[in-house]
Amino acid sequence: MTIRDVTESPATHEHAREGGSRPSRGWTLAAFAGAAGVVLAAGSQVANATVTAPAEPRPSVSPSLTAAMQAEMMSDVLPASPPIRLTDPVTDGVDALTDAEREGVQDALDRLADESDLRLFVVYIESFDGTQPVDWANASANQSGFGTQDLLLAVATADQEFGLSADTNVPLTDAQLAGIDDAVAAAVGAERWADAATDAADAVRATGAGGPAPLLVAGVVAAAVLLLAALAWAVWRFGVPRLRPRLARRTPVVTGPTPDELAHLTPAELDARAAAALVGIDDALKTCEQELGLARAELGADATRDFELILARATADVREAFAIRQELDTIAAARADEAEGESPEPPQTEPEDPARRERLAHLLALCERAADTLDARTRAFDDLRRLQQRAPELLDDVVARAPEVAGRVGVTRSVLEELAQTYPSGTLALVSGNPEQAELLLANATEAVAAGRSALEAGQKAVAVSHARGAQNALGQAIMLLDAVDATAAHLELATSRLDKAVASLTQDVTSARSVEGDFRVTLARTAAQAALKHVEVTRQGGDPLAGLQRIAAAEGSLDAALASTRDTTEVKARASALLRDTLGRVDEQLRQTADFVATRRGAVGATARTRLAEAVRLSEAAHALQPADPAGALGEAQRASTLVLEAARLARADADAAVAAAAAAAAAGEPDDGAAVADANGPITGGMMLGGILLDPNLVRSRRRASTARIGGGFGGGGFGGGRPITLRRLGSLRVRR
Known part of the structure; x- marks a missing residue:
């Protein structure tokens, strides 16, 4: 069977010679073809005037599927009553019909076969056992080798359900199929099993299909083909040569920045542009991940699988872009160290570096490609979620969930107060402000819901969708902030319990190292290990167990390497594997904490912190991949990842603190900051949503125009599956500061 699918593609015509035919011949050909088509269509219409397509066909209750699609669909369907191969017009496996009823059904099927080219098969079973009736019928028809003119009605008597299978090319409209479904549904609902089959056969016969309908179809198709061919030839011959120069001038081409476009930028300007592009596209990925999570929860994983692949493709480009930035930062740091050693005074101007410009241009192109990848599916994603139709439901959902989240804020604040009595402030730096930020987000979500409902009352559905998305994302970030505190508390408790074991292991290694004499490397490693043990002992009460574990792990790794020549290969590998497991567990937790912090403060965190975090993620993944074999x-990759993620966390905290301090100072002075225009565009939505990078689109449309600085377009950070947020909207704006 084939799926009902009408595709349209422009015809391509090749001409043996150019300019040989005079215009009059072309128009004569067009006129002749048009006339011929009209005559054929009219003749076919007269031959069978009774078969017409409805003005507004509605989808059939029993849709048709191709054989390939049916086979793929049924591969996951394992009912207790599997699809069967049918050979008789009537198959009654549950004695649903008496002998007289069976004869009556057979007569109805024979009448249909006599008066048309269509054949109807009927099968009665006890139950579809949870399988969709249409899927069961399609699979049985496919297994039975039914053709275009064959229909199958499957009736489950215990379920009181039925499925009608029809080929896509069957000469029945969707409305006619729906009418057949309606006729059968009435009989099945009343448990009149024989009437279900006879009514179906009579309904098919009443459509008049299966007779001369192919003549009408052939006539219309022939007429359309001739007319289109003539028109296409005329347009190609006379219209395209005149329009081609204009089209060439006006057709936009979406590409990355060319070297010529970047040539006028100074090294500092190019660097700033690359940093802005990374921030914009990274924000876009985080927003898309959040939107995709909402869609997955609403519609299921199967419905969002294509968008997950799109997001993965864009993420791969962004990771490569961050890797380029990390490489350039490493080179720049090394050169700065060399220059500082050679000359105490820094150069007045930054030297030109063609290789660096080329790498930054490639970075910008990767960001552009990632944004284009996401933007290409924006409309499809919105269609999938049907937000305009569901805007009231989304707003109500936020209202229903907000009280539970608000109730968690006080509990989370109490947890932090208890943790602060045990651990130093630096240990809790990434989560210490989470309750306050969550409160701001909840307040903003409430404001967004009120604004969305006002927009609905005014009939502005697009505005309501924007506010609903902002409210959903604000609520999601609030939950993430509160969950982060709980996760940190659990991880600190685990780290405290593991510290005793780590100290005992390192103490044993120090004892073993004392027996090795004359090896200067072992002596240095043993001395460093003893210093680490002493430091942990001194800071054990009220100290940071994570920092203690990291210090112990580093000392143990150095001592293991120094003692490797004195141990057998099996012991060396076993010790390395154990140390690696502990290190990776700690690094994964550090990555989670830092990623959550950046995701919930992305309105303030800059490119450098994000670059270090991306590189730490890459190194951690490399360590996990090497773990079984090497x-x-x-362990080396994991240790480097640990160093980078700590640096990323420090930079991210500094960015967020600076942004909040600047906003607080501006508010205290009564002066609008640089983000005032953004705050005005977002109406009352400020505070936590601004810091969290949730900015509502003031124009309520996605724009494909690129910001001159960021080169990343397609929407804003408040919601939506699309491109990055323009850098002009990246500033923090007004914040409510907790007094």
């Missing part, structure tokens, strides 16, 4: 090599 524990020693994996």
Whole structure:
């Protein structure tokens, strides 16, 4: 069977010679073809005037599927009553019909076969056992080798359900199929099993299909083909040559920045542009991930699988862009160290570096490609979620969930107060402000819901959708902030319990190292290990267990490497594997904490912190990949990841603190900051949503125009599956500061 699918593609015509035919011949050909088509269509219409397509066909209750689609669909369907191969017009496996009723059904099927080319098969079973009736019928028809003119009615008597299978090319409209479904539904609902089959056969016969309908179809198709061919030839011959120069001038081409476009930028300007592009596209990915999570919860994983692949493709480009930035930062740091050693005074101007410009241009192109990848599916994603139709439901959902989240804020604040009595402030730096930020987000979500409902009352559905998305994202970030505190508390408790074991292991290694004499490397490693043990002992009460574990792990790794020549290979690998497991567990938790912090403060966190975080993620993944085969090599990657994620966390905290301090100072002075225009565009939505990077689109449309600085377009950070947020909207704006 084939799926009902009408595709339209422009015809391509090749001409043996150019300019040989005079215009009059072309118009004569067009006129002749048009006339011929009209005659054929009219003749076919007269031959069978009774078969017409409805003005507004509605989808059939029993849709048709191709054989390939049916086979793929049924691969996951395992009912207790599997699809069967049918050979008789009537198959009654549950004695649903008496002998007289069976004869009556057979007579109805024979009448249909005598008066048309269509054939109807009927099968009665006890139950579809949870399988969709249409899927069961389609699979049985496919297994039975039914053709275009064959229909199958499957009736489950215990379920009181039925499925009608029809080929896509069957000469029945969707409305006619729906009418057949309606006729059968009435009989099945009343448990009149024989009437279900006879009514179906009579309904098919009443449509008049299966007779001369192919003549009408052939006539219309022939007429359309001739007319289109003539028109296409005329347009190609006379219209295209005149329009081609204008089209060439006006057709936009979406590409990354060319070297010529970047040539006028100074090294500092190019660097700033690359940083802005990374921030914009990274924000876009985080927003898309949040939107995709909402869609997955609403519609299921199967409905969002295509968008997950799109997001993965864009993420791969962004990761490569961050890797380029990390490489350039490493080179720049090394050169700065060399320059500082050679000359105490820094150069007045930054030297031109063609290789660096080329790498930054490639970075910008990757960001552009990622934004284009996301933007290409924006409309499809919105269609999938049907937000304009569901805007009231989304707003109500936020209202229903907000009280539970608000109730968690006080509990989370109490947890933090207890943790502060045990651990130093630096240990809790990434989560210490989470309750306050969550409160701001909840307040903003409430404001967004009120604004969305006002927009609905005014009939502005697009505005309501924008506010609903902002409210959903604000609520989601609030939950993420509160969950982060709980996760940190659990991880600190686990780290405290593991610290005793780590200290005991390192103490044993120090004892073993004392027996090795004359090896200067072992002596240095043993001395460093003893210093680490002493430091942990001194800071054990009220100290940071994570920092203690990291210090112990580093000392143990150095001592293991120094003692490797004195141990057998099996012991060396076992010790490396154990140390690697502990290190990776700590690094994964550090990555989670830092990623959550950036995601919930992305309105303030800059490119450098994000770059270090991306590189730490890459190194951690490399360590996990190397873990089975090369524990020693994996340990090195994990240790480098630990160093980078700590640097990323420090930079991210500094960015967020600076943004909040600047906003507070501006508010205290009564002066609008640089983000005032953004705050005005977002109406009452400020505070937590601004810091969280949730900005509502003031124009309520996605724009494909690129910001001159960021080169990333397609929407804003408040919601939506699309491109990055323009850098002009990246500033923090007004914040409510907790007094």
